[in-house]
Amino acid sequence: MTNPFLPEPARIVRKFELAKDVRFFQIRFIDMERALSFGYTPGQFMMFSIPGTGEAPFSISSTPSRPGLLEFCIRKAGRLTEALFRLRENDGIGIRGPYGDGFPVNKMKGYDLLIIMGGLGAAPLRSLLLYALDNRELFGKLHLLYGAKRPKDMLFKKEFLEFIGREDIECLLTVDKDDAGKWPCYTGFVTSLFERIEDINAENTFACVCGPPVMYKFVLEKLVKLNIPKHQILMTLERRMKCGIGKCGHCAIEDIYTCMDGPVFTYWDVLHMKELI
Ligand SMILES: Cc1cc2nc3c(=O)[nH]c(=O)nc-3n(C[C@H](O)[C@H](O)[C@H](O)COP(=O)(O)OP(=O)(O)OC[C@H]3O[C@@H](n4cnc5c(N)ncnc54)[C@H](O)[C@@H]3O)c2cc1C
Ligand code: FES
Numbered sequence: 001m002t003n004p005f006l007p008e009p010a011r012i013v014r015k016f017e018l019a020k021d022v023r024f025f026q027i028r029f030i031d032m033e034r035a036l037s038f039g040y041t042p043g044q045f046m047m048f049s050i051p052g053t054g055e056a057p058f059s060i061s062s063t064p065s066r067p068g069l070l071e072f073c074i075r076k077a078g079r080l081t082e083a084l085f086r087l088r089e090n091d092g093i094g095i096r097g098p099y100g101d102g103f104p105v106n107k108m109k110g111y112d113l114l115i116i117m118g119g120l121g122a123a124p125l126r127s128l129l130l131y132a133l134d135n136r137e138l139f140g141k142l143h144l145l146y147g148a149k150r151p152k153d154m155l156f157k158k159e160f161l162e163f164i165g166r167e168d169i170e171c172l173l174t175v176d177k178d179d180a181g182k183w184p185c186y187t188g189f190v191t192s193l194f195e196r197i198e199d200i201n202a203e204n205t206f207a208c209v210c211g212p213p214v215m216y217k218f219v220l221e222k223l224v225k226l227n228i229p230k231h232q233i234l235m236t237l238e239r240r241m242k243c244g245i246g247k248c249g250h251c252a253i254e255d256i257y258t259c260m261d262g263p264v265f266t267y268w269d270v271l272h273m274k275e276l277i
Helices: 032-037 079-086 119-134 157-161 190-196 213-225 267-272
Strands: 008-019 022-029 045-050 054-059 070-075 092-099 112-118 142-148 170-175 205-210 233-236 264-266
Touching: 022 032, 022 079, 022 092, 045 079, 054 070, 054 079, 054 119, 070 079, 070 119, 112 119, 112 190, 112 213, 119 142, 119 205, 119 233, 142 190, 157 170, 170 190, 190 213, 205 213, 213 233, 213 267, 233 267, 264 267
Parallel strands: 112 142, 112 205, 142 170, 205 233
Antiparallel strands: 008 022, 008 092, 022 070, 045 054, 045 092, 233 264
């Protein structure tokens, strides 16, 4: 039996800065066949390992509808991420996965999508967003609401600004502060964008949320006010993880293993497991 902890060899194809202390990584399995056949669901994550440093989980930011390359958006936090930031394009790295329960994209077919992200919450939700855009006929209306602290903190800014004005997506971008006064979109918290969306059919909408812990309370209040059913409000949550495959117990809350049962949970799950947030 193959060892489930054994990372597979991969290399960094591209790496660049998205914002201060946040880097974009494009990664490919060394084995080209593996790279092209690798399947995953938006919302799933991979474990990265650097020999002598350790392992850490990162959400996949690319979409399975564009096979071959995996993309990640990583913030420098400590030992592993510092070592990762020191690596260069073409350097090798070990990866294993995909892990976790991602967004139930099959169940979401035919529904409108309301994607709400704050800060680094763009990491997992960009995967769902690009997946919906690549499979546009599978979904109803598509709304993106994204809030960052300042224009320079907005991840994938250039990519998302290009969505504005397109007919297949309503893209609303906001920043808390625009000191230079040059930001072309909105200012205010991400919750202020709710006033700008009118055509929400609550029963037919899946809302998908990821952002800093402080954002959830206010966004969830808005979603509940819109009458979106609690099992159609999905959020991706982070817990400390070690093995990623339900073996070590690090991520457990009662009988829930967030690495296996999550990281995507419904608001319904969260109401019954307050410790999840
Ligand atoms: C399912 C999942 C998906 C993730 N996706 C991403 C992603 O796409 N991009 C990204 O930048 N990060 C992501 N993270 C967080 C990332 O795994 C941690 O930042 C990373 O483990 C830090 O490793 P390190 O060795 O650099 O830092 P460490 O030396 O381990 O820790 C540095 C600091 O960060 C804290 N920390 C570590 N892990 C977490 C965590 N999970 N939650 C809160 N605080 C933590 C530690 O307490 C410490 O204060 C994800 C985490 C999970 C569980
Ligand atoms: S991280 Fe080991 S059980 Fe979830």
